[in-house]
Amino acid sequence: MEKLQNYIAGQLMDPVGQDWIDNYQPATGKVYSLIPDSDERDVALAVEAAQKAFPSWSVTSVGERSRLLLRLSQLIEQNLERLAQAESKDNGKPVSLARNVDIPRASSNFHFYATAIEQFASEAHIMEDKAINYTLRKPVGIAGCISPWNLPLYLFSWKIAPALAAGNCVVAKPSEITPMTAFLLSELCIEAGFPPGVLNIVHGYGPKVGQAIVEHPEIPLISFTGGTSTGEHIARTAAPMFKKLSLELGGKNPNLIFADCDFDKMIATTVRSSFANQGQICLCGSRIYVERPIYEKFKNAFVEKVKRMVPGDPSLATTRQGALVSKAHLEKVISYIQLAQEEGGTVLAGGQQVTLEGPLSEGYYLQPTVLEGLGPHCRTNQEEIFGPVVTIAPFDTEEEAVTHANNTPYGLASIVWTENLSRAHRVANQLHAGITWINCWLLRDLRTPFGGVKQSGVGREGGFEALQFFTEPQNVCIQL
Numbered sequence: 302m303e304k305l306q307n308y309i310a311g312q313l314m315d316p317v318g319q320d321w322i323d324n325y326q327p328a329t330g331k332v333y334s335l336i337p338d339s340d341e342r343d344v345a346l347a348v349e350a351a352q353k354a355f356p357s358w359s360v361t362s363v364g365e366r367s368r369l370l371l372r373l374s375q376l377i378e379q380n381l382e383r384l385a386q387a388e389s390k391d392n393g394k395p396v397s398l399a400r401n402v403d404i405p406r407a408s409s410n411f412h413f414y415a416t417a418i419e420q421f422a423s424e425a426h427i428m429e430d431k432a433i434n435y436t437l438r439k440p441v442g443i444a445g446c447i448s449p450w451n452l453p454l455y456l457f458s459w460k461i462a463p464a465l466a467a468g469n470c471v472v473a474k475p476s477e478i479t480p481m482t483a484f485l486l487s488e489l490c491i492e493a494g495f496p497p498g499v500l501n502i503v504h505g506y507g508p509k510v511g512q513a514i515v516e517h518p519e520i521p522l523i524s525f526t527g528g529t530s531t532g533e534h535i536a537r538t539a540a541p542m543f544k545k546l547s548l549e550l551g552g553k554n555p556n557l558i559f560a561d562c563d564f565d566k567m568i569a570t571t572v573r574s575s576f577a578n579q580g581q582i583c584l585c586g587s588r589i590y591v592e593r594p595i596y597e598k599f600k601n602a603f604v605e606k607v608k609r610m611v612p613g614d615p616s617l618a619t620t621r622q623g624a625l626v627s628k629a630h631l632e633k634v635i636s637y638i639q640l641a642q643e644e645g646g647t648v649l650a651g652g653q654q655v656t657l658e659g660p661l662s663e664g665y666y667l668q669p670t671v672l673e674g675l676g677p678h679c680r681t682n683q684e685e686i687f688g689p690v691v692t693i694a695p696f697d698t699e700e701e702a703v704t705h706a707n708n709t710p711y712g713l714a715s716i717v718w719t720e721n722l723s724r725a726h727r728v729a730n731q732l733h734a735g736i737t738w739i740n741c742w743l744l745r746d747l748r749t750p751f752g753g754v755k756q757s758g759v760g761r762e763g764g765f766e767a768l769q770f771f772t773e774p775q776n777v778c779i780q781l
């Protein structure tokens with residue numbers, strides 16, 4: 302059985318306690334590798350390594366930091382197939398998604414920040430003939446980066462890349478549910494020639510290893526992506542320590558479809574925005590509101606397409622719906638489908654667990670599910686399900702659509718379908734969201750601010766926002 306290792310001080314090493322966690326393959330429900338059950342001792346070793354590396358890494362030239370990040374980006378690209386297979390096996394997502402989205406985006410994340418750092422500048426303020434103010438932007442020190450299981454290498458790298466580019470050292474923890482590609486990234490960092498201790502990866506449970514990172518006094522900054530409740534817990538730990546925090550949390554995203562939309566484009570994209578990655582993307586549009594004149598047309602067309610989506614073996618190139626990430630998550634999502642029916646919802650498509658043949662018979666498969674007949678305030682429409690489950694409902698006025706869209710505790714992403722330009726801008730401007738896609742979904746420009754409002758998080762990732770987060774500004778004022 303393969304044993305993954307931590308990456309500390311440039312070395313792959315076992316956890317101090319020599320304890321291990323079973324790592325399950327979602328497609329088969331079987332243990333296929335072991336990951337370090339690390340604890341605060343491993344985190345202490347990682348922090349020590351980062352402290353040793355920081356003095357030289359923080360003054361390494363931007364050109365050299367950029368070169369190393371570009372090298373890592375190239376190595377990810379060169380190992381795309383191996384990484385895609387590993388990601389699909391570890392997460393349960395279709396290999397086509399890992400191949401076309403997850404791994405290419407991880408490579409792009411490193412490439413983007415390798416070049417962004419060369420353009421990152423700061424400002425000066427001239428006080429007429431009195432003084433000059435200039436702003437230094439200095440690396441914070443050791444950045445703690447904690448990431449979730451839904452887009453493992455994609456989101457892991459989305460934090461690490463800007464942190465390293467800005468001259469910080471990093472202690473990072475991937476989700477214990479999907480550790481594999483973070484481990485493979487360690488090997489690529491060694492191959493790329495990263496100085497020891499610049500990046501350290503410690504595997505293990507969130508409440509143990511993640512908590513140790515969050516509460517470590519020598520880690521002044523935490524970048525976290527994950528569930529809202531975990532984000533709240535991290536904030537409670539970090540706040541009294543006055544740590545800098547970036548929290549990318551959950552979502553319950555509205556998809557507003559007006560009668561004048563480009564129907565064919567909308568329906569094709571809505572299937573994707575509802576069920577990509579088995580609905581395990583916090584940007585998915587899980588609450589679909591359709592203007593009444595086209596509601597029945599939409600319902601019939603959408604349900605007909607969804608019924609044809611059959612979960613299958615994630616390793617097959619033709620599979621578009623893979624396995625959910627874990628048994629526990631599958632059970633959680635199924636419990637929400639049961640709740641929806643208790644709240645008066647009707648299952649129009651899906652709703653059932655799927656048992657595949659042979660070695661896949663114990664995998665975590667669930668039919669993509671469409672629910673109707675639920676009011677906007679019920680739990681099903683208020684709480685994040687984070688699986689292949691959407692609700693649909695009609696609306697009559699633009700004001701009603703906007704009210705529905707905004708009436709959850711979340712505010713991450715939103716989708717609007719209309720050919721009416723002024724309505725598109727008017728509606729977008731009223732939505733409580735960090736991101737609004739109009740007549741598209743998941744079109745991503747890495748320069749743009751990424752994140753949400755309300756319980757979807759605090760702060761923004763992406764572009765120069767991330768480089769500002771991972772640096773501390775200091776204003777220096779010189780009298781002339």
Ligand code: TXE
Nearest residue numbers: 448449450475476507508511512527528531549550551583
């Ligand atoms: O989260 P968890 P999950 C959200 C998504 C969903 C959730 C799925 O909407 O709600 O994240 O990810 C570690 N101290 N987003 O279930 O449990 C844990 O080990 C420190 C939003 O994995 O919060 C894992 O590494 N760390 C996002 C990480 O936190 C702790 C995009 C996340 O775990 C910890 C992706 C603790 N006490 C998912 N407990 C967006 N907005 O972009 C757990 N962890």
